[in-house]
Amino acid sequence: MRQKKHWLLTLYGYLMLLLLLLPLVLVVVTSFGSQAAITFPIKGFTLKWYANILSQPDFVTGFKTSFAVAVTASFLAIVVGTPAVYALTRCGIHHANWFQTVFLSPTLIPEIVIGFALFQSLVIGIKLPLMPVLITGHFLLSVPYVIRMLTARLLLFDQTIEEASWLSGASKIKTFFRVVIPNISGTLLAIFIMCFINSFNNIPITLFLNGPSLTMLPTAILNYLQNNYDPTVSAVSVILMLLTGLMMWLMERMNGLTHVNEHLNQKGQN
Amino acid sequence: MKDRRISVALLLPSLVGIILFLIFPVVQLVLPVIFGVKSNETYFSFLKATYNQQIIFRTIGIAFVTTLGLLVLAFPFAFWIAHQRMKVRKLLSLVILFPMLTNAVVRNFAWILILGRNGLVNTLLMDLHIVHQPVRILYTNTAIVIGLIYLFFPVMVTMLIDPIVSLDQSIDEAAAMSGAGPLTRFFKITLPQLTTSLLTGSILVFAGAMTAYTTPQLLGGNSSLVLSTLLYQQSMTLGDWRAASIVALTLILIALASLSITKVITKRISGGNEV
Amino acid sequence: MQAMQVKHLSMSYENGKEVLTDINFSVNAGELVSILGPSGCGKTTTLRIIAGLQRQTSGNVAIDEQSIDSVPAFKRNMSMVFQNYALFPHLSVFENVAFGLKQRGIGKTAIRKRVAEILSLTELTDLANHRPHALSGGQQQRVSLARALVVNPTLLLLDEPLSNLDRALRLSLREEIRRLQQKLGITALFVTHDQEESFAISDRVIVMNGGHIEQIASAQIVYAHPATTFVAKFIGFENFFNVTRQETSNEYLSGETHLYMAEKTTKPVVRLCIRPENIRLDTSMDTDTQQNSLNGIICDKTYLGRTYRYVVATDHLGQIKVDSEEATHQLGDAVRLTLPSDKLIALAE
Structure with missing residues (x-):
């Protein structure tokens, strides 16, 4: 009886694994089909759709802008968030829970609403240019990752190590840079990558904050899809998947992936 | 007291950033809806319009079916992963993480390839002569539900793996020693211990499905509008900001309500355990 | 000569809970004094206040008759050996020991010479390039001791340094601490809950309970003539x-x-x-x-x-x-x- 249940469960496990990966494999396969309309099974083999990506100015500039925005926003979030996490975990702040809630509030409000609100009050309201508002939006997205992942790391980091450093004659600031940072650098890099991926992939906020002068990759693909149905999108998708793979590999090397799962759970994905 | 000033200085930048650029804009967005001229009237007239009602019910319905589907599909899968050896479990977690970190456009595009007019499913159905004309699956509620299940499946599974792994094996063994069969043990011993995780996971996924944008946009299109796509359409295409704000407020309320329900549930259940 | 005095030290939390009540004692130069008491008696709090890691509510701590209450921890020239070693995980044994000297702006060659000296004293020379996680608990605590001694502290603080080690190691490291302390003529304050440990290692014992001092005397006197019922119960x-x-x-x-x-x-x-x-x-x-x-x-x-x-x-x-x-x-x-x-x-x- 137990054996049989086990056998069924195994079959189900492999089936779901297949269903999880099959759609992505399909995307890869279609990117090599030579016909302009995607049909099954694909005919021929070509790399021209990959070449075609480069002839789409929206994709090329979109990639560059998305990359730049993601790097800037992630960097900002870490620079601003790290001191906050340090204060929350080390300084015995009253109402730490309350601060925590504020810092995590970007996950509590639907992203599409954040995008709309930023557009209305910052772009229309006080006439800020799109770029800084876009970076602000992505910064807001990234802050909760910094808060969650870094809090977990700092709570694990023995405070007596810092005390030993103070007593050895290093001031609190010196200790932070010479003892704390070197020990959490792996986590910081993992956080940076998580923020980067999340920002680079974001659509709901980006949607409101791009324009003719400001093209972002995910929304560019979205627009392209409205009017075209050819393997170029498959090719871009493959590039994006390779990027994801690269990021995961980097994080695995930082030993940060084990933590990532838990933190992703907290957030719905759009 | 010097320490206190330093900690305030450390907290201030992120605090100001969030209050100024998130809380303030959001409040500015919803306040006119709540307190504006004839705000009640507009809000209710919005709700009364059959068209809007349809969208609200569609959104709730889609999120509900998605959540149910995920519960049924993800639980056994998480159970399977949780019972693998440590190494295999880690590897599988990575495999699940990959789609999770892949752009939502890519993931939904994959389902366009599968569900579209000339997609994989229709090609198969016609090749097998089950149908003679392509079936319309894309741009229906069903497509949105499928897309959302695919989107949230890894989320739900990862939320369940850890609680299942950390189940105390000896409790199950004690039940077996007391004469409970496998099915009884599963429903009377295992499942009750996972209620919190299942509930919180469901609520999280429900809220996510209610507010997701990319999937309903790509797989539902304009023929299957939901609240989030309606928000974008009203604001950016039709320029009706008043209506868009109302939708935004509705979405915020949904998100906050699910959050509070989750808090109440986890509090009550963990509180109950302690007694 | 009194190297360190603690006068009328009191400490209470913001919720009003008093953890130290009017603590008075002194440590003479070159002396090893231990604070003995059950967990929660305030002994570690006393130590942390002396180190500058925590702030007292009233009273003061003085080194050579000079109050040091306004001196931050990193300028007190004390060192501490922690129960959980608290080594810097990202630094080698050598770098751990050299850390304090570097903060004092000492030249590279001088640092190398001084660290080598201390490492040979603590028999750690062969492990100089290892990272802390590659060492056993006993070795880690020896590194911690070397790191504390290398800076020639005005006061060496030891916070239950042996509690995480097994018995045999505890005995040998205890003797080593005592030997080095006497050899280098260092003034030390040793916190422990272990009566045997405190008697074996110290010149004088301070018995604490419930945030106040029960008795200050040599180990022999505490053993033979406990001053209070609490002390008598605590020592058998x-x-x-x-x-x-x-x-x-x-x-x-x-x-x-x-x-x-x-x-x-x-x-x-x-x-x-x-x-x-x-x-x-x-x-x-x-x-x-x-x-x-x-x-x-x-x-x-x-x-x-x-x-x-x-x-x-x-x-x-x-x-x-x-x-x-x-x-x-x-x-x-x-x-x-x-x-x-x-x-x-x-x-x-």
Whole structure:
């Protein structure tokens, strides 16, 4: 009886694994089909759709802008968030829970609403240019990752190590840079990558904050899809998947992936 | 007291950033809806319009079916992963993480390839002569539900793996020693211990499905509008900001309500355990 | 010469809970003083206040008669050995030890020479390039000790440094700490909950309980003459008798039993106490009323290894615990107890 249940469960496990990966494999396969309309099974083999990506100015500039925005926003979030996490975990702040809630509030409000609100009050309201508002939006997205992942790391980091450093004659600031940072650098890099991926992939906020002068990759693909149905999108998708793979590999090397799962759970994905 | 000033200085930048650029804009967005001229009237007239009602019910319905589907599909899968050896479990977690970190456009595009007019499913159905004309699956509620299940499946599974792994094996063994069969043990011993995780996971996924944008946009299109796509359409295409704000407020309320329900549930259940 | 004084130190949390009440003591130059007490007695808090890691509510800490309350921890020139070693995980053994010297702006060659010296003193030379996680607990604590000694601290603080180690290591490292402290002439304050450890290592012992000091004295005096009931209980006295003093001043009355002490005392006495191993246990039922003798019946017997622990029920003094190497007594046996008058200790509180 137990054996049989086990056998069924195994079959189900492999089936779901297949269903999880099959759609992505399909995307890869279609990117090599030579016909302009995607049909099954694909005919021929070509790399021209990959070449075609480069002839789409929206994709090329979109990639560059998305990359730049993601790097800037992630960097900002870490620079601003790290001191906050340090204060929350080390300084015995009253109402730490309350601060925590504020810092995590970007996950509590639907992203599409954040995008709309930023557009209305910052772009229309006080006439800020799109770029800084876009970076602000992505910064807001990234802050909760910094808060969650870094809090977990700092709570694990023995405070007596810092005390030993103070007593050895290093001031609190010196200790932070010479003892704390070197020990959490792996986590910081993992956080940076998580923020980067999340920002680079974001659509709901980006949607409101791009324009003719400001093209972002995910929304560019979205627009392209409205009017075209050819393997170029498959090719871009493959590039994006390779990027994801690269990021995961980097994080695995930082030993940060084990933590990532838990933190992703907290957030719905759009 | 010097320490206190330093900690305030450390907290201030992120605090100001969030209050100024998130809380303030959001409040500015919803306040006119709540307190504006004839705000009640507009809000209710919005709700009364059959068209809007349809969208609200569609959104709730889609999120509900998605959540149910995920519960049924993800639980056994998480159970399977949780019972693998440590190494295999880690590897599988990575495999699940990959789609999770892949752009939502890519993931939904994959389902366009599968569900579209000339997609994989229709090609198969016609090749097998089950149908003679392509079936319309894309741009229906069903497509949105499928897309959302695919989107949230890894989320739900990862939320369940850890609680299942950390189940105390000896409790199950004690039940077996007391004469409970496998099915009884599963429903009377295992499942009750996972209620919190299942509930919180469901609520999280429900809220996510209610507010997701990319999937309903790509797989539902304009023929299957939901609240989030309606928000974008009203604001950016039709320029009706008043209506868009109302939708935004509705979405915020949904998100906050699910959050509070989750808090109440986890509090009550963990509180109950302690007694 | 007093190297460090603590005067009227008090500490309470914001919720009003008082953790230290009027702590006064001093440590002389070159002396090792230990603070002994159960967990939660305030000993670690005292140490952390001296180190500057925590702030007292009132009172002050002085080094060489100079108050250091406004000096931040990193300028106090003290060092600390922590219970959990607290080594810098990202630095090698050498770099860990060199860290404090670097902060003091000492030149590279001087640092190399000084660290090499200390590493050879602590027998760590071969491990200089290892990272802390590659070391055993005992080795890590030796590195921690080397790191603390290398800067020549005005005061060396040790916070339960041996509690995470197994017994054999604890004994050898204890001796090593004492040897190095005396060799280098370092002034040290050692916090522990282990009575044997504190007696073995220190020149003087401070016994703390509930945020105040119970007794300050040499180990021998604390052992033989505990000042309070708490100290007596903490260091192994198990039999306590509430008494009232008779006129002759070395005769006491507990209920209907007369107890005599060898030495006379003028201080007020409320209680007498005696260690289980100091009570004599005989089978002979002498009826002649010898001083401090009483009859009883054995109601419990436990094998402790070297001795047996007997619990003897007496008519007037309740249950008395006796440790004896004699194995012959059985449950229910009638026995005669003798409480030697020179082993009884008088307690004022």
